[in-house]
Amino acid sequence: MGEAFTLLGFGPEGWGHALLTAGLTTLAVSACAFACGLVLGTLCAWAKIAGPPVLRRAADIYGVVLRGIPDLLVIYLFYFGGRQIVTAIANQFGHTGPVEISGFVAGSLAIGLISGAAQAEVLRGAFHAIPPGTLEAARVTGMRRWTMFRRIIAPQALRTALPGLGNQWQSVIKESALVSVTGLVETLRAVSVAANSTELPFLFFLAGGAIYLAITTVSGLVFRIAEWRAMRGQPAMRVGG
Amino acid sequence: MDLAFIAEVFPKLLAGLPLTLSLAVLSLSGGAILALLLSGLRASSWLGAQFANFYVYIFRGTPLLIQIFLIYYGLAQFPALRHSLLWPLLREPYVCAVLALMLNDAAYTSEILRGGLRAVSSGAIEAAKVAGMSRPTMLRRIVLPLAFRQALPAYGAEVTSMVKATSLASVVTLMEVTGLARAEVSQSYRAIEVFLCAAVIYLVLVTVITRLVHWLEARLSTHRSPALDRSPA
Amino acid sequence: MKITRSSFLTLGLGAAAGLVFGTAPRSASAKEWKVIRVATEGAFPPYNMHAPDGRLIGFEPELLQELSARMNIKCEMIAQAWDGMIAGLTDGKYDAIMDAVSITPKRQEVIAFSTPYAAAPSGLAIMKDGAIKSLPGTGTRIQLADEAATKAAVEEMAKPLAGKTIGVQVATIQNDFLTKYLKDVVTIRTYSSGPDTFLDLKSGRVDAVMASAINLNASAKKSNGEMIASGFVFAGGLLGQGSAVGLRKGDPELKELFDKALKSVAEDGTLKRLALKWFEIDITPAL
Known part of the structure; x- marks a missing residue:
């Protein structure tokens, strides 16, 4: 037991510091990925609800493809192929020459891409749950589309979407463990290195599990509180996530 | 894109398909049985419910990859286990992978089942009781079929996500489709073509499963009595 | 979290910022090498491994430090998984690999090698x-x-x-x-x-x-x-014929720089000293 404390601690022989940094990296990757997913998900949800047929079709295909490929392969593909894509996009915007894409960026984008497909469904569901009357009222008062989106659609839809988005955030954290295959030192990679170096895999993988559990539990609580606050003043309504 | 190379890689990767499928089928069936046991436990007592909740919390709160590592490398750390009767089983990467996938699937499936059971209307149960059905008969003929129909869309998603999750077995030396793809990449150094081939295999597999589930859903819906859908006069 | 217009916008901006700051333009231009990135595994003791504090240590990190000083190029060592390491090099994720990579005819079809710096059976x-x-x-x-x-x-x-x-x-x-x-x-x-x-x-x-x-x-x-x-x-x-620095075929100038620096560390006994420190035997190849 004493040995375990030394190894997990913050002393010179302890891996505590490495694990803490890695835990923060997991959080950072997850946050970037979730944000990417939210942007993509919003765009896709819009395309599916009100977009022109071409975009609607594209959004559908994106959803089917991303839900049909293992996350691990999406990460590999992004890690190895992402550079060409990002370079092509950057060159479109006037940047010349190739663009580096690190494990962090590739991982965030890949998981964002996976999560975007799921978040699009959550957001679309939330949009359809908006009482049509409020939309009509907005239209009647002569609101422009963007104003309507900002002031009527987004606030209402996000409130309904919160439980589903909370689930997505939890998935993103768990999927972020797969980014370890690119060599990025996030939680899983850090505990693997420590497990190999000390030859105590049980101790370190257990510690890794505890880090993920702590992150999912705490952020789960945060989402619960956010839901509760968003629902204040609303008629009792449950939306399955 | 080098078509000749792709034509050469594709059959190589397809050779891993039987392993991928057997991992998926075994862990899904094992997971379903465990999930039923968990539901039973949840209904049995307060303590049982607490245990089931804790189990679900642990397995849904951590990444599957770490569960696989913990079972494969972690358990092997203990000499006592290595000398036990279980070792001939746990020694095999295949058994460890199935075990991890199964335990993980059980946590998700039991939540889906819980949602399905909650959706069974009290009216249906009352009617069964009035008709004099015994508890096991009621469970078999009324509750579980209704819950199953209700949970089918969510369970279909779980099946496809399990098929995709088998790709993680490649981290414990198993040569299923993804494992073969990774080996091929390190031999040929051509990552994108190889991983795209693997992606296509999974995509086809998942699409077929999704179609099957939709077909099943449609079929089961037609068995519903139209009277149930009629609004009260 | 009350969802307001501003928090909704912040989320979007945050995502955009994450994208922009993550992709820095390439640090070294094609011909003039000032900074390069060198991939290693960090899991191949005693050639390269991770210290508890996360640093990369071992024979190769120390050798790279010596080479870096002699080439007058800043070398940043990064940890990568082995499977896919060579693909990552040809893809341009980094400019060199030092991971006890042996020179073999099969690998030479895809990448270039410096002169070898270690030869272990x-x-x-x-x-x-x-x-x-x-x-x-x-x-x-x-x-x-x-x-x-x-x-x-x-x-x-x-x-x-x-x-x-x-x-x-x-x-x-x-x-x-x-x-x-x-x-x-x-x-x-x-x-x-x-x-x-x-x-x-x-x-x-x-x-x-x-x-x-x-x-x-x-x-x-x-x-x-x-x-x-x-x-x-x-x-x-x-x-193979010993371990060497793996490089892209399109970068002959970089290979020349590495070869010159390796020759210099071999001649003044630095290579032997590092080998004895980490391997306890002299496995420097006959150059």
């Missing part, structure tokens, strides 16, 4: 109380170029190894060796990282591990005598 490790008690030929080095000696040694080794499982890291020269000489006799199980083979040797999932002799000895030493290196060691032929 390959061998097998077993557990003292494992299924294989000992292997013949311990202490004898076989050159694969000598076909008769190779054939005799392999036949002798095949007897105790028959029906056993050997663990080896994927896409390594040792993997190629096993596939060529012992495929019909043993079960080969491939791992994506080296240390995993030793974990499974210890737990008895594999009966032997084949790796670089230096790597084997380091693991054996750590095991307090439970694990031992045993049997013939092999060198040359498909086992």
Whole structure:
């Protein structure tokens, strides 16, 4: 037991510091990925609800493809192929020459891409749950589309979407463990290195599990509180996530 | 894109398909049985419910990859286990992978089942009781079929996500489709073509499963009595 | 979290910022090298490994420091997984690899190599109380170029190894060796990282591990005598001509710089000093 404390601690022989940094990296990757997913998900949800047929079709295909490929392969593909894509996009915007894409960026984008497909469904569901009357009222008062989106659609839809988005955030954290295959030192990679170096895999993988559990539990609580606050003043309504 | 190379890689990767499928089928069936046991436990007592909740919390709160590592490398750390009767089983990467996938699937499936059971209307149960059905008969003929129909869309998603999750077995030396793809990449150094081939295999597999589930859903819906859908006069 | 217009916008901006700051323009232009990135595994002791504080330490990180000073190029070492490392180099994720990569004809089709900086033979490790008690030929080095000696040694080794499982890291020269000489006799199980083979040797999932002799000895030493290196060691032929810096074929200037710096560390005895420090034997190749 004493040995375990030394190894997990913050002393010179302890891996505590490495694990803490890695835990923060997991959080950072997850946050970037979730944000990417939210942007993509919003765009896709819009395309599916009100977009022109071409975009609607594209959004559908994106959803089917991303839900049909293992996350691990999406990460590999992004890690190895992402550079060409990002370079092509950057060159479109006037940047010349190739663009580096690190494990962090590739991982965030890949998981964002996976999560975007799921978040699009959550957001679309939330949009359809908006009482049509409020939309009509907005239209009647002569609101422009963007104003309507900002002031009527987004606030209402996000409130309904919160439980589903909370689930997505939890998935993103768990999927972020797969980014370890690119060599990025996030939680899983850090505990693997420590497990190999000390030859105590049980101790370190257990510690890794505890880090993920702590992150999912705490952020789960945060989402619960956010839901509760968003629902204040609303008629009792449950939306399955 | 080098078509000749792709034509050469594709059959190589397809050779891993039987392993991928057997991992998926075994862990899904094992997971379903465990999930039923968990539901039973949840209904049995307060303590049982607490245990089931804790189990679900642990397995849904951590990444599957770490569960696989913990079972494969972690358990092997203990000499006592290595000398036990279980070792001939746990020694095999295949058994460890199935075990991890199964335990993980059980946590998700039991939540889906819980949602399905909650959706069974009290009216249906009352009617069964009035008709004099015994508890096991009621469970078999009324509750579980209704819950199953209700949970089918969510369970279909779980099946496809399990098929995709088998790709993680490649981290414990198993040569299923993804494992073969990774080996091929390190031999040929051509990552994108190889991983795209693997992606296509999974995509086809998942699409077929999704179609099957939709077909099943449609079929089961037609068995519903139209009277149930009629609004009260 | 109350969802307002501003928080909704912040989320979007945050995502955009994450995208922009993540992709820095390439640091080194094609011809003038000022900063390069060098990939290593960080899991191949004593060549390269992670310290508890997350730093990369070992023979190669220290050698790179010396080379960096002599080339007058800032070298940033980054940890990468082995499977895909060569693909990542050709893809331009980094500019060089130093991960005890042996020069082999097959790899030379895809990437360029500097002059070698270490030449270690390959061998097998077993557990003292494992299924294989000992292997013949311990202490004898076989050159694969000598076909008769190779054939005799392999036949002798095949007897105790028959029906056993050997663990080896994927896409390594040792993997190629096993596939060529012992495929019909043993079960080969491939791992994506080296240390995993030793974990499974210890737990008895594999009966032997084949790796670089230096790597084997380091693991054996750590095991307090439970694990031992045993049997013939092999060198040359498909086992390559020593480890070297892996480079892209399109960067001949960089290869020239590395070659010059390697020559300099070999001549002034730095290479030998580092080898003795980390390997305890001099395995610098004859240049």
